[in-house]
Amino acid sequence: MTDIQLSDSATHSNSELIESFLDALFLEQGLSDNTLAAYRADLDKFVRYVVAHLDDKPLLAINSADVEAYLAYRVDQGLKPRSTARAMSALKRFYAYWVSKQVLPASPLTHIAQPKLSQSLPKTLSEQEVEALLSAPDVADPMGLRDKAMLELLYATGLRVTELVGLRMEQVNLRQAVLLVRGKGGKERLVPMGEEALHWVEQFLKIGRAQMVKHANDFVFVSKRGIGMTRQTFWHRIKHYAMLADVKSPLSPHTLRHAFATHLLNHGADLRVVQMMLGHSDLSTTQIYTHVASERLKSLHQQHHPRS
Template structure:
């Protein structure tokens, strides 16, 4: 900020801060827009009170106001980051002596619940591929395997023939951090995997490969390719719930817990090193129980 700048209004201070971000720190247009939005909301709350006379009590009142509005902690955390950076700038420029944000802590954003599918939606998705064609048979086997085992998509597309043991009905997985685990196969997954290996895989392989699920080119499939296949079948099955590459992994864990599976068993099958990572699925299962109770209990 140059000495000749004469800043009076809140708008002047906002512009000076954002100009500095753009000209000297080269932040992106999206980041500038986000800072502008967060700071404009704060100014609106202040109701014309000068930004440079804001106290820690004003900040705490603003955060309480956001809670009253039901805004998400993640959004509030971003707003606090913008305000901290804003006031740090004017401390450096010697406009104020101390930032009102000094003792303001970031709220705990919490862990967002994973998006999952109902059992009926999973059934429709699994039945969408045309198993009369090699590619459809491959996709059917992949979807059944994903739902039966809870594998990560990267683990699924990277599966090699030596990792599959149909006689013992298990798949040997090397997951994150090269941690190894054995995951049992269900009857449906075993059946379709066997069908694909016997009837479809040979027609798809164009070069020597030990990948279980070759791509159209006959080599290993990418995570992105399989994700596009999932979206394709979701459209065919009229599944309207939000999807992610891990949707069937989330459904695997949630449906197991809904049917009474032990949390530590689910943890082992998912390959989570920390039980707290798996516990997020108990929240999803509990939400399902609340929903059923609310819908069917006469006193709900």
């Protein structure tokens, strides 16, 4: 990692400053590749703006007026507030890093407020839609058996898709029916699998996986080439099964994670237990699911109560 000091900071290009910052996030905080890629994308967009509108000004010379102009530019371009909020978060973290290293005396974003966002509720599926989706794979086929195990496990545990496809054999304890999940920032948590998911994971490991693995590796779920799967591959599989099951609700890679949380709360689970299983560091992140659950209860009340 490049160690940049105040005295020689002017000799480093904007791209070198970004690389040094990202290296630090990886080495010191253990952020995932996906998180680092998101930071890189947002910082690269800012650099392109600086090149086009600020005469390629050094990032360490940026002031608050420059940042406010960038915010106005994004509004003019019709970019979504959530996208701008994420971009501002990346810039705040970038400049906070250089302040912490005493390369900058203060951040140009110190007095700039984060864009206000309306709280959007996560999209989820009904229990009937989940049942249809989970019943779609052909378990007589090794790949279908894999997909059945993955879908059951995703719904039973609320894992992030990156956590699911990255599962290693050492993280699975079949005897105790628990997973040791390594989440964001390298944080570990124990998550119970449940009987149904455990059954299908065992079936895949006994029957399907041996037919798919071509080279020795310790990934639990492998691709048709016998190697680790990508998020994109699994997302395509989810969409395929949603079409087979005639699921009309909007889908995202985290749809089953949202369903896991919402359905647990609908059935009376404690919010803090759900927080632990989801791997949320802040309870407020989990609380949004209580709004989904309450909206569902209101809908059921309106449909079935005689005075609604």
